[in-house]
Amino acid sequence: MTGQSHNRTSDSPLVAVKDLSVRFDVGRAGFWGGKRLIVHAVEKVSFDIHPGETLGLVGESGSGKSTTGRAVLGRAPVSEGQIFFQGKEISHAGKYQVRELSRDMQLVFQDPYASLNPRMKIIDIVAEPLLVHGVVKNIREAAQEVARLLELVGLPPDAGARYPHAFSGGQRQRVGIARALALKPRFIVADEPVSALDVSIRAQVVNLMQDLQSQFGLSYLFIAHDLAVVRHISHRIAIMYAGNIVELADRDLIYDTPAHPYTRALLSAVPVPDPPVQRARQRITCPGEPPNPLHPPSGCRFQSRCPCATQTCRDAAPVLTHRRSGQMAACWNC
Amino acid sequence: MTASPNIPLLEARDLVVNFYTRGGVVQASRGVSFQVDYGQTLGIVGESGSGKSVAVQAVMGLIFTPGHIEGGDILFKGRSLLDPAGRKFVRQVRGKEIAMIFQDPMTSLNPVFTIGTQITEVLRHHMGMTKDQARHRAMELLDMVDINAPEKRLKQYPHEMSGGMRQRVMIAMALACEPQLIIADEPTTALDVTIQAQILELLADLQQRLNVSVILITHDLGVVAQLCHRVAVMYAGRIVEVGDADQVFASPVHPYTKGLIRATPRLDVVTERMVSIDGVPPDLISPPKGCAFFPRCDQAKKACSRMQALIELGDDRHVSCWCAAKENGR
Numbered sequence: 089m090t091g092q093s094h095n096r097t098s099d100s101p102l103v104a105v106k107d108l109s110v111r112f113d114v115g116r117a118g119f120w121g122g123k124r125l126i127v128h129a130v131e132k133v134s135f136d137i138h139p140g141e142t143l144g145l146v147g148e149s150g151s152g153k154s155t156t157g158r159a160v161l162g163r164a165p166v167s168e169g170q171i172f173f174q175g176k177e178i179s180h181a182g183k184y185q186v187r188e189l190s191r192d193m194q195l196v197f198q199d200p201y202a203s204l205n206p207r208m209k210i211i212d213i214v215a216e217p218l219l220v221h222g223v224v225k226n227i228r229e230a231a232q233e234v235a236r237l238l239e240l241v242g243l244p245p246d247a248g249a250r251y252p253h254a255f256s257g258g259q260r261q262r263v264g265i266a267r268a269l270a271l272k273p274r275f276i277v278a279d280e281p282v283s284a285l286d287v288s289i290r291a292q293v294v295n296l297m298q299d300l301q302s303q304f305g306l307s308y309l310f311i312a313h314d315l316a317v318v319r320h321i322s323h324r325i326a327i328m329y330a331g332n333i334v335e336l337a338d339r340d341l342i343y344d345t346p347a348h349p350y351t352r353a354l355l356s357a358v359p360v361p362d363p364p365v366q367r368a369r370q371r372i373t374c375p376g377e378p379p380n381p382l383h384p385p386s387g388c389r390f391q392s393r394c395p396c397a398t399q400t401c402r403d404a405a406p407v408l409t410h411r412r413s414g415q416m417a418a419c420w421n422c
Numbered sequence: 423m424t425a426s427p428n429i430p431l432l433e434a435r436d437l438v439v440n441f442y443t444r445g446g447v448v449q450a451s452r453g454v455s456f457q458v459d460y461g462q463t464l465g466i467v468g469e470s471g472s473g474k475s476v477a478v479q480a481v482m483g484l485i486f487t488p489g490h491i492e493g494g495d496i497l498f499k500g501r502s503l504l505d506p507a508g509r510k511f512v513r514q515v516r517g518k519e520i521a522m523i524f525q526d527p528m529t530s531l532n533p534v535f536t537i538g539t540q541i542t543e544v545l546r547h548h549m550g551m552t553k554d555q556a557r558h559r560a561m562e563l564l565d566m567v568d569i570n571a572p573e574k575r576l577k578q579y580p581h582e583m584s585g586g587m588r589q590r591v592m593i594a595m596a597l598a599c600e601p602q603l604i605i606a607d608e609p610t611t612a613l614d615v616t617i618q619a620q621i622l623e624l625l626a627d628l629q630q631r632l633n634v635s636v637i638l639i640t641h642d643l644g645v646v647a648q649l650c651h652r653v654a655v656m657y658a659g660r661i662v663e664v665g666d667a668d669q670v671f672a673s674p675v676h677p678y679t680k681g682l683i684r685a686t687p688r689l690d691v692v693t694e695r696m697v698s699i700d701g702v703p704p705d706l707i708s709p710p711k712g713c714a715f716f717p718r719c720d721q722a723k724k725a726c727s728r729m730q731a732l733i734e735l736g737d738d739r740h741v742s743c744w745c746a747a748k749e750n751g752r
Contacts, residue, residue, distance in 0.1 A: 148615065148617075149614055258702065286470055286641065286703075287643075287682060287685050287686050288469065288681060288682065288685050288699035291685050291687075291696035291698030291699075292700075294696050295695060295696055295698060315615075315689055316686075316689050317687050317696075320687055343690075343692075353616060354616060355689065356619075357615045357616045357618065358615055358644065359619075359622070359642070359644030360647060361642075361647050361688060362688075363648075364672075365647075373620075377584050377586060377587075
């Protein structure tokens with residue numbers, strides 16, 4: 089089951105993920121040994137991303153959204169399933185292949201404070217990928233290219249000579265984006281790129297990412313927990329819960345006609361910044377907390393918190409199936 | 423509640439807090455005034471570095487060197503909390519009548535003591551309870567914040583609980599001494615949305631049931647919309663607009679408030695482009711002389727280079743802006 093909507097079946101996807109599972113072995117249960125403990129971070133996740141498209145990947149902490157993004161980039165071990173980039177399988181790419189692939193696929197990190205080396209000047213940070221991949225021979229040659237990249241992301245031309253501490257969070261995130269763009273990639277995984285930023289700055293970075301997308305035809309996997317921001321930047325949205333994609337649909341379908349009970353609960357939990365509207369909203373309660381990834385429940389993983397769970401939900405895990413054109417959900421009852 | 427209805431429960435007047443750092447004097451709070459009435463929820467919103475946390479830390483006496491409270495006063499039921507003569511009164515008030523809930527439940531609980539020890543400590547210290555009484559009361563409190571099997575939970579350590587559960591424990595501790603005012607500093611920022619919704623509902627429910635006043639510090643306008651009666655918007659160490667939450671959201675006056683509301687993406691509204699506020703907040707070591715929002719404001723004029731005090735617009739609404747002053751004929 090792939091996650092493509094009907095209207096895009098004609099062109100081939102840039103990235104295709106099929107039944108991806110990522111599990112981490114975290115040691116034995118007791119001091120003297122015993123059963124091995126396996127964290128089921130991602131289970132049977134499938135989706136496509138087309139050229140020039142943004143797929144929003146939304147979920148709460150621990151839902152496996154970042155792990156999925158890292159697995160696509162070859163930075164997390166793939167336990168099962170396949171990942172294709174431009175039709176070529178890259179699921180078990182080795183160190184050198186991952187480095188070659190990083191010309192085409194790049195990562196923008198969440199925390200612009202931790203992801204820039206405080207001892208490197210901005211010019212060195214942005215030029216590093218160019219040097220590593222032999223695009224330029226030395227930093228002097230890179231200067232012109234770095235200046236172009238800094239201008240592209242809206243930083244002043246003299247920024248290159250300064251260190252990260254001289255910049256605010258929003259500007260640092262621009263540096264992170266400039267670095268990701270240095271090798272002219274086609275695909276960028278943005279792992280919560282605006283979560284650490286203030287509201288007034290957040291919009292600046294989101295708009296920049298949209299401008300760059302239309303300018304270069306980039307594809308994004310936009311990982312976030314903020315449903316309101318995701319609505320602005322994404323073409324399609326996948327909702328993750330406890331390692332599964334529970335719903336995958338065109339942007340507006342997720343918000344207007346959410347199918348999965350978890351999507352509905354998630355949407356109703358986000359407060360709207362308008363007091364009369366917020367008072368009138370009905371919250372769909374889902375008591376409790378996400379399951380322990382060491383011991384996921386049988387059947388559907390949302391079953392323990394779902395308001396409409398039945399015996400079927402406890403017995404077997406549902407798979408993503410079509411609900412209407414452009415919308416898929418993994419649920420027995422919706 | 424014996425105080426006369428005219429005196430607010432808590433009032434901050436022209437609070438000035440400076441931090442003496444190596445880089446210079448950071449003017450974190452530059453004359454902040456607000457008040458909270460009985461049974462009311464006041465939301466203080468602002469971006470990081472706007473001084474919202476510093477303002478309430480001053481109330482709780484949590485400003486430590488290099489920070490100093492250098493001006494203004496804080497009155498609880500009309501009595502000063504900053505007056506050195508009233509030390510004993512202050513000790514009774516802080517922690518007992520004013521309780522605080524911190525942002526990060528992972529770090530604000532002590533990892534080496536059980537939940538039970540930490541809750542009963544408060545009760546024995548402030549309420550003079552015996553060990554048994556305190557334990558009994560602690561179970562009641564955990565029950566009040568919807569933690570099931572409280573007896574078992576009392577014996578657990580913070581690391582055995584999830585983030586949402588820990589925040590519930592923090593709320594239980596804050597409620598322990600039946601406070602009249604709870605200060606919640608970004609209580610749900612570290613939590614996931616579905617858990618945030620649970621905690622906000624709990625806070626709203628407790629606020630109504632126990633009739634406590636709440637000061638809620640947040641950067642999320644949605645949280646304010648859900649919980650607060652009144653809202654104060656802070657920018658660069660000053661309150662720029664304060665008023666009834668419904669009114670401020672429906673018809674913001676200050677350009678920063680307007681910008682903030684426009685820039686906050688909404689689930690129920692689709693726009694092709696997000697609205698941003700250009701520029702960055704000012705450096706509080708050398709804040710601009712006049713209105714701090716002046717460099718980013720699209721309605722800026724000459725007068726804005728002079729400081730504007732909060733002016734009243736009626737209905738207990740105040741705004742600090744020259745443009746609004748002019749529209750009001752002042």
